[in-house]
Amino acid sequence: MIVRNTLEALAQRPLAFLGSSWPWRSLGFLLAGAAVGAGALGLAALLVLLWGGLGPGAVAVLLPPVAVAGWAAAGYERWRLRLVTPVRAAAAPEPAPAGAWARLRELVRAPGTLRDLGYGLVSLLLLWWIDLGLTAVGLGAPLFLLTAPLQPTANPAVSWLGPLAGLVLVPVAAYPVAAWAGVRAVTAQAVLEPAEDELTRVVASRARLVDAYEVERRRIERDLHDGAQQRLVSLSVKLGLAGLDLPEESAGGRQVREAQQEVKLALRELRELIHNIHPQVLTDRGLEPAVRDVAGRSAVPVDVDIELPGRPPAPVEAAAYFVVCEALANVVKHSGAGRASVRGRAAAGGLVLEIRDDGAGGADTAAGTGLLGITDRLAVIDGTLSLRSPAGGPTVLRVEIPCKHFA
Numbered sequence: 001m002i003v004r005n006t007l008e009a010l011a012q013r014p015l016a017f018l019g020s021s022w023p024w025r026s027l028g029f030l031l032a033g034a035a036v037g038a039g040a041l042g043l044a045a046l047l048v049l050l051w052g053g054l055g056p057g058a059v060a061v062l063l064p065p066v067a068v069a070g071w072a073a074a075g076y077e078r079w080r081l082r083l084v085t086p087v088r089a090a091a092a093p094e095p096a097p098a099g100a101w102a103r104l105r106e107l108v109r110a111p112g113t114l115r116d117l118g119y120g121l122v123s124l125l126l127l128w129w130i131d132l133g134l135t136a137v138g139l140g141a142p143l144f145l146l147t148a149p150l151q152p153t154a155n156p157a158v159s160w161l162g163p164l165a166g167l168v169l170v171p172v173a174a175y176p177v178a179a180w181a182g183v184r185a186v187t188a189q190a191v192l193e194p195a196e197d198e199l200t201r202v203v204a205s206r207a208r209l210v211d212a213y214e215v216e217r218r219r220i221e222r223d224l225h226d227g228a229q230q231r232l233v234s235l236s237v238k239l240g241l242a243g244l245d246l247p248e249e250s251a252g253g254r255q256v257r258e259a260q261q262e263v264k265l266a267l268r269e270l271r272e273l274i275h276n277i278h279p280q281v282l283t284d285r286g287l288e289p290a291v292r293d294v295a296g297r298s299a300v301p302v303d304v305d306i307e308l309p310g311r312p313p314a315p316v317e318a319a320a321y322f323v324v325c326e327a328l329a330n331v332v333k334h335s336g337a338g339r340a341s342v343r344g345r346a347a348a349g350g351l352v353l354e355i356r357d358d359g360a361g362g363a364d365t366a367a368g369t370g371l372l373g374i375t376d377r378l379a380v381i382d383g384t385l386s387l388r389s390p391a392g393g394p395t396v397l398r399v400e401i402p403c404k405h406f407a
Helices: 006-010 014-018 022-054 058-083 100-109 113-146 156-192 198-244 251-277 280-285 287-296 314-335 369-380
Strands: 302-307 340-347 350-357 384-388 395-402
Touching: 006 022, 006 156, 014 022, 014 156, 022 058, 022 113, 022 156, 058 113, 058 156, 113 156, 198 251, 280 287, 280 314, 287 302, 287 314, 287 340, 314 340, 314 350, 314 369, 314 395, 369 384, 369 395
Parallel strands: 302 340
Antiparallel strands: 340 350, 350 395, 384 395
8 A cells, every 4th residue: 555645644554654654754744843933933033022123114124024934934834745745746837927027926926825925924823833732742741751760759660660651652642743744734735735626627628629629720731731732733734734735615625624613713712721720821920910811801891900019829829810710700790890990909918809890789609609619719728708799889899818928
């Protein structure tokens, strides 16, 4: 049986538990916390003295070291968890934001930052007392009895019976010490290293599926462009040459020319299909030229106003492009609009798109698959969609996509 933490070790048979390293690791875990807590108590006493000497204005001076002590205590808690429980593998770190102010803002907004601070302060101010008290109670009586020969006594026999009783109580004391260490470790790990819940795993799985879908779609685009499209071009050329060798009014000549027109039509449809899979202009030049290309082919005139400080990451750029494509397709099919517009800007923490039309309004995200598809695509990258479409119009579709940097 593989024992992974102190609580599992307690479930073993007594000889297996007492003969293992878990009692000693549990004792070291609690004493390590008590030592730091005692140091924090001395520091707190010093800060109180400084507070009294500096007056009410000392609050501004004392808050930073208190916060630093809390975060440092949380880091120390994570480190000493190695004694009694396995350390979970850390996720791959994201690229650090540029600039000192941006890094500080990212630190404050991080999900575990305030949690770390709170647990660190609770550990320094309260939990170490419990660690020390339970350790003292659990080991105090056995140690007192073990040192009985060193104590003055009128009856020498009692002095030697004490160590025997102490030896009996030492294994018994290992159980409450290990139990409290196990509970402390589980609590600290739940607060400082929360495990991924089912929803988090589902979202991550969905993101991986979308990435795999994008890779497969690029592969299909490449195969169509390099394979089927080139064969159709070659066939069109050969049919054209064959038509030159046949009389213009002959039945064979007419059939060859009709076949060439069909090939040209198929080639045009194939090029449109390839363009809709993932346009080359999006890959080569970015979002703004790609949206202008879509707007230029729209049956409804579209004004494009996109100004970005750079190119967003590829998943964000692709999602934004296909959102615009689907939104403009809905404008053409359902709105009856005479004009539409697409506006894009970089906002705090993301990319904001607004697609507006002067149509009849009445659009609803639950009424069709188009807007629902946009919502699903945005959900994968934590994007949001808001729709304002009163009866009679106008319709405004606003999309916000988180984006930490622009290349």
